[in-house]
Amino acid sequence: MPASALPDGGWIRYGVQSLGLEDRRLTFSFSGSPGGKAVYWIGTQGPYSMSETGRGRYSGSYTLRPSDTFNHAPVRYLLRAPDGSRAEVSAPGSVSSLPGPRYAEVTAPDLGQGVNPVVAGWAPVGGENLLYPRQGTQFAVLGENAGNFLTRLPGEPALPLLEVTRSTAALLPEGTPPTLAALTSAALSEGGTPGPASHFTLRLPLGARVPFLIQQQTNTLQLRLYETGGDPADLNTVSGTGPLTDPLLQSLTWSRPTAAGPLTATLTLDTEQQWGYDAVYDGSDLLLSVRRPPPAPADAALPLSGRTIVVDPGHGGSELGGAGALRVQEKDIVLPVAQAVAAGLRTLGANVVLTRTSDVQVPLYNRPLLAETLDADLLLSIHANALPDGSDPRGRRGVGAYWTQPQARPLAACLVAAVSSELPELGVDSPENGGLHSANLALTRPSTQLSVLVETAYLTDAGNLRTLMSEAGRARIAAALVDGVREFYAGTCSGQ
Ligand SMILES: [Zn+2]
Incomplete structure (x- = not known):
């Protein structure tokens, strides 16, 4: 008897005509007796042939076309065993190809500033979280897999499709326009968000809450702002001036690796040991706070005083x-x-x-x-x-x-x-x-x-x-x- 058939929930793609081939490809599979021949149907379309990709595991992939109008279309499998017997099974889930584009907003409240709770993270399907978007972040939804939203970070073709836990975001009404963020200035201040002078904070008035990714290396923090307009050359002129100087911040440089890629800030710090950072939204301003190195202890007998x-x-x-x-x-x-x-x-x-x-x-x-x-x-x-x-x-x-x-x-x-x-x-x-x-x-x-x-x-x-x-x-x-x-x-x- 065929078993563990996919889809195991609703597989949806939005606005197929604007999706890349990879994001339009659906892989169907089920398990049954080995050595047979298998086919599948999506709704009334088919049969499409499958191959045995592992012992008793049959798979076939289908690339959605703009003309497809599946709406909760059932997926059905037929297996002909070597002894001539036939078995049929219906997948528990379904396939939909719906109009798009669609956008969603992160609804889960932020938990602290840098706690990064696992459920809030966006992860490659079956992988570890890549980023932790803040409440109010808007993003393009390419589809859904068994309830979870699927998205991509624009301008990062090397990064995989990311899954967003359904309970942490809500689909915005059809026709909602995309978020428009742009950066033309940046400001630097003492103090955390809020906090004492143990931090400096970079305030970035983006005009909208966009997804961002922070990557830490020995003495740098790289902040990538997605869906964000702004000219890196202009920002570099601004960031070279007085208000953006800080003893800990050796340099702040802006770039955009590719035309569609994220607006990227590279903070080079005057320390090989970093001590902490976090980023939160204040309205539509993103605040990136960086902890200063601890001052040398006043009393050598109490080396951890102040810590x-x-x-x-x-x-x-x-x-x-x-x-x-x-x-x-x-x-x-x-x-x-x-x-x-x-x-x-x-x-x-x-x-x-x-x-x-x-x-x-x-x-x-x-x-x-x-x-x-x-x-x-x-x-x-x-x-x-x-x-x-x-x-x-x-x-x-x-x-x-x-x-x-x-x-x-x-x-x-x-x-x-x-x-x-x-x-x-x-x-x-x-x-x-x-x-x-x-x-x-x-x-x-x-x-x-x-x-x-x-x-x-x-x-x-x-x-x-x-x-x-x-x-x-x-x-x-x-x-x-x-x-x-x-x-x-x-x-x-x-x-x-
Ligand atoms: Zn333990």
Whole structure:
């Protein structure tokens, strides 16, 4: 019996005549007995032939034509098995080719400024999020796949089609004109959005909320503004003048890589270590805030004075975390470690706030939101690792650190270096990568401050577990993490 037939929901394309070939192509497939011959129909059109692309998996692709007028057209498959038997199946979903273009607006409220909640992100189909648009952002909708909107970043043919979670945006009425944004000036000011003089802020009066993408590299931030008019040459003249100078901002240059491409600002910063950034809309002005490097400590005995650090003991309450062979709960091991880290950082002068101080449940995004609200310098989430039930625990042990924003990688490296040098018996998780993992986690995506998640050791490794279970072992792990933070700020850690 044929199974897992696509489409599994409504497949819609809007304004097919203006779509590229790739965006008009629909791939139909189902599974059945191998070695057969299969065909499909879309509504009354067909039959179209299919090929067996994997054992028992039949696929065929159809490129929508401007003359097609499918409106919830059903998709039907017929399989002739080698023994001559025939089986038919209807896909659960349907195909529509509707008039366009259509536009939509992001309706999900912003969660903080640089928290970047996963549901708000736009991602290639089946991939990881590429950008996190703000509320009110308008965008062209090319189609829908099983309810989710499909869009592209204009002028970026190399980037794939992006999926927008249905619940985060709303289709605007038919006939709504496209957004018209243009930039003719930029302004620079002290202070965050809002915040003390720990930031500078670039204010960009765009006239409309457009999608944007920020890419961070060692000493640059690149901001790409889509659907935005404006002449880079004019902007470069403006940005060379007095009001746009700042000690941290070495240069601000505007460009447009291709005629249809995004208006692009490249901020070159006078630092190889960046400390935080975020971008939000204020009306139709985009505000890009960049955190300044921390000033040198006034008192060498208190090297972290003036620094605010949010320490996050992972999980809590009914969220148990991972469990090892002894069924020791991660949440109960990481709380005393985090409390000892907090105490150690305080002795160095830091202002430390814990996301929880007892066995309570803390909503996931409240953790980075707390860091943002406090204008924290660091968000350090502390965990203990565990392999899933049924996997072979041998060989997976040791400390590891996770980061998303490039600015957080050096801190992650300092933490791994400190733990692995002070507790060499724990080992390093994935030593070929130095225990460093580029990841897409709620606690590492935040960009407003440096955000790192440390997996101190493995609950599923007997040796690691002994250390995690002993008070002395936990105290040594905590002391090593404190050393890692101290060495990071002093610029003296052995990690890279
Ligand atoms: Zn955990």
